[in-house]
Amino acid sequence: MTFIKKCTVAVSSQTEFLFYQQKGGHSFIIRTALLSRMGKMTVAQADELIKFISSHGEMVIIEWDILMEQVSFEQASARFSEWLNDLQKSSTQLEMRVQELLAMYLRKNNDPHIKIQLNLETGHRNLPSIKKHICYLGEQLSRIMLSFELSKDKLQLYRRELKVPLEILFHGRIPLFYSPRKLLSPLDTNQExxxxxxxxxxxxxSPHKGFPIIENRHGTFMFNVKELSLVDVYSELSDIGIDYLRVDLNSFEEGEQFKWFEQIELVLDSSVDFTQFKREYPAEIIRGFYSVNKSSVLFEKLKNKFLQHDDETYIGDVIEVSKPRHIAVQIKRGQLLIGSEIFYMTPEGKRIEVIITSILNSQRDNIDVATKGDIVFLPYKKSLSAKSTVNQSY
Amino acid sequence: MTKLWVPELLSPAGNLEKLKIAVNYGANAVYVGGQKFGLRSAADNFTMKELEEGVEYAHTRECKVFVVLNSFLHDEDFLELADFITNLDRIKVDAVIVSDIGVIQWVQEYSSIEIHLSTQASCLNAQSAKFWKEQGVSRVVLGREVSIADAAKIRQEGNIEVELFVHGSMCIAYSGNCIISNFTQGRDSNRGGCAHSCRFEYSIAPKADPNKRITNFFMSSKDLNGLSLLESYRDNHIDSIKIEGRMKSNLHVATLTQVYAKALAHLQIEQSLGETNRDNLLSECEKIGHRAYTTASLISPADASSIYDERDGEEQSFQLVGNILESNENFLLVEVKSPFYIGGELEILSQDGIVRTHMVRSLQNFYQENIEKTRPGSLAFLNPLEGACKADIVRQRVL
Structure with missing residues (x-):
């Protein structure tokens, strides 16, 4: 059987822990209702489970990914500090998985000895940013969770450049949305x-159906309709050298969770074809942006590039076209002279060259030159419309 | 008389025209975006030459200019970043608004520009503010989830300037924590491609009972309106109050900037806005397009009443007619944005703070031919109005 290399999973019971441990699980995330977005365990339940895992000599990761306003933060910090002091007495391999600012809090104020796993899944899609965090945490940093929006090329680059252990989401739900507001309970009085x-x-x-949405004490969370799965590129990830792969099947009941974890193993072992796994898996699965991330390509289409002002040539805008009498122009920059050569650029991208033969001001007087701020009336030219730009030819 | 301290009024400016409007209508500072690195890719934004002109225009009128660099950059974006920062430094912008710690480092390396932390970074507590201060940030734009009282605490404990939104549309998610557009539209919401999926209608059902479906705009937020809490902003010493809306219209920028400028001017003299004054200003806020208003989390965490359960179509009692291009003793020359008629009643939202009513008694084109009705994209010559000035905004009641 092929074990997933350094597989990281969240566990919420001794049964789950024993299952994943037997499957070669390397580190075990504990999600509490106090600190974790998807946490259900009380601190007492988590405490018991952590001690159980520690007694088996395995690494425990306490997750803190809740964003907190001042009062909630103060309360949670106080409660957590008390708990952590107690835990450190009995758990030797204990690390924290945090969002960046909480790392600062822990490091500076409470316990500079606890190792930090830094969650940089939100944003942080550039090396300068990630390196800055690595530098800041120094020896205290034990692992970084990279964004699941990174492409294979970027993962390769980051592996080369970053001298710390890296983790990515290997298989599981894609979180899309996190709000502190409770958005489901107002819709339904029969609450769970x-x-x-x-x-x-x-x-x-839009054509998207079946977004899983969860409301709990921390707010509302929405996940993508399709789950992320990089199971079929496992060997590529191994070659790249990603240190930890996270499998998140926690939305399933225990039995289903184990079943699908074993199915993943069978795919890795080539005992089950990935296409078959994909067909049978309860949700659609995608590779996300692993192959390529072109989510900035569409930006160009958000704006009409023909209406963007060129710093070198732009002098104003057409503000009225009176067919077949005149073109009214507002001069925004520089000046317009009788005899000068200009070109209009229409919103459709048509370039119309003209030589200025007449300029009238708003009082209908002929003028030789118009300057910034002036409204002037020029000879009519067909194909123009309001919003066309006026540019100096050079 | 000694004037009381009041917060800075920070207005949005989606392009150079709006910058001038915000400045003329009373903003103490404006925030603008270049062609890249911001979160409003669909806004006109500024070329470097326009930024330079905007900075000069604002500075000569004692108004500051902040430039947004608050998208979550990818590595390739850094290729052009250094040049952009150097140019911003050269033209003397007052601050940049940043969300990415890598960008902060580059701003420090390539310039001496002051750094404000964008609300995109979701700074929600004093510990977080201290961290950002250590990184060289001089001001934090706090998350919209932060109350005025907490903002004061963050300011005091973090020993850092705080900026808090006072008016406008709201992300319902923690800023920077929504990537719906990335996976459903292929547009990176944290790089300016947000498709506003939170404004869509959804049908919601228990997984086990798909037929028990409720159709609802469950994740659309009402608009923030903090005008009635302005004394609290002042008393809690919130350094800057921010109006959202770089994509909004000239009328929107002018109206809200003027409303808040008037309110702050009043609060420099009086402890309270007073009921009549407050009501008048609130009624001005109703004249622009907006969703239903909420105070969101300014007092206590936003609850179910902050959800805007309606299709996203802004209702407004007034509409933008245009702006005055020239005003003299013979005529008002108006650039028309929406139609109006001879005999109609217009309101001139003047930069001196007065709202002037104007009856359209004469309506002509450039050739002095009488017209009955104007059309958008045209110029109209109206009977003159004393006190009306070039660049004043013209509006009319929606029938």
Whole structure:
């Protein structure tokens, strides 16, 4: 059987821990309702589980990914500090998985000895930013979770450039949205217990159906309709040298969770074809941006490039076209002279060259020169429309 | 009389025209975007030459200019970043608004520009503010989830300037923590490609019972309006109050800037806005397009009443008619943005703070031919109005 190399999983019971440990699980994330977005365990339950895992000599990771306003932060910090002091007495391999600013808090204020796993999945898609965090945490940093929006090329680059252990999401739900507001409970008075509501959402204005949505005490979370799976590129990830792969099947009940974890293993072992796995898996699965991330390409289409002002040539805008009488222009920059050569650029991208033969001001007087701020009336030219730009020819 | 301290008024400026409007209508500072590195890719934004002109225009009127560099940059974006920062330093912008710690480092390396932390970084508590201060940030634009009281605490404990939103559209997610557009539209929401999926209608059902479906705009937020809490902003010494809206219209920028400028001017003299004054200003806020208003989390965490359960179409009692291009004793020359008629009643939102009513008694084109109705994209010559000035905004009641 092929074990997933340094597999990282979240566990919420001794059964889950024993299952994943037997499967070669390397480090075990503990999610509490106090600190974790998807946490359900109380501190007491987590405490017991951590001690159990520690007694088996395995590494425990306490996750803190909740964003907190001042008062909640103060309360959670106080509660956590007390708990951490107690835990460190009995758990030898204990690390924290945090969002960047909480790392600072822990390092400076509480315990500079605890190792930090830094969650940089939100943003942080550039080396200067990641390197800055590495430098800041120094020896205290034990691992970085990279964004699941990075392409293979970027993973290769980051592996070469970053001299710290790296982790990525290997298989699991893609979080899309995190709000502190409770958005589901106002819709439904028949609420589930423990402030935990799960629903499926369908967009009425796009083709996307079946977004898993969860509301709990920390707010509302939405996940992508499709789950991320890099199972079929496992060997590439091994070659790249990604140190830790996270499998997140925690949305399933225990039995299903184990079943699909074993299916993943069978795919890696070539006992099950990936296409078959993909077909049978309960959610659609995608590689996300692993092959390529072109999510900035569409930006160009958000704006009409023909209306963008060119710093070198732009002098003003057409503000009225009176067919077949005149073109009104507002001079925004420089000046316009009788006899000068200009070109209009229409919103459709048509370039129309003209020589200025007449300029009238708003009082209908002929003038020889118009300057910034002036409204002037020029001879009519067909094909022009308001919003066309006026540019100096050179 | 000694004037009371009041916060800085920070207005949005999506392009050079809007910058001038914000400055003329009373902003103490404006925030603008270049052609890259901001979160409003669809806004006109500024070329470097326009930025230079904007900075000069603002500075001669004692208004500061902050430039947004708050998208989450990818490595390739850094290729052009150094040049951009150097140029911003050269033209003397007052600050850059940054969310990425890597960008902060580059700003420090290539310039001496002051750095403000963008709300994109979701700074929510004093410990976080201290961290950013250590990184060289002089001001934090706090997350919209932060109350005025918490903002004061962050300011005091973090020993750092704080900026808090006072008016405008709101992300319902923690800023920077929504990537719906990335996976559903292929547009990176944290690099300016947000498709506003939170404004869509959704049908929601329990997984086990798909037929029990509720259709709702469950993740659309009402708009923030903190005008009625302005005394609290002042008393808690919030350094800067921010109006959202670089994509919004000239009318929007002019109206809100003027409303808040008037309110702050009043609070420099009086402890309170007073009921009548407050009501008048609130009614001005109703004249622009907006969703229903909420105070969101300014007092206590936003609850169900902060959700805007309606299709996203802004209702407004007034519409932008245009702006005055020339005003003299013979005529008002108006660039028309929406139609109006001879005999109609217009309002001139003047830069001196007065709202002037103007009856359209004469309406002509350039050739002095009488016209009955104007059309968008044209110029109209109206009967003159004393006190009206070039660049004043013209509006009319929506029928």
């Amino acid at each position: 217990q423990d402030n935990w509501i799960e629903r499926d959402g369908e967009s009425e204005e």
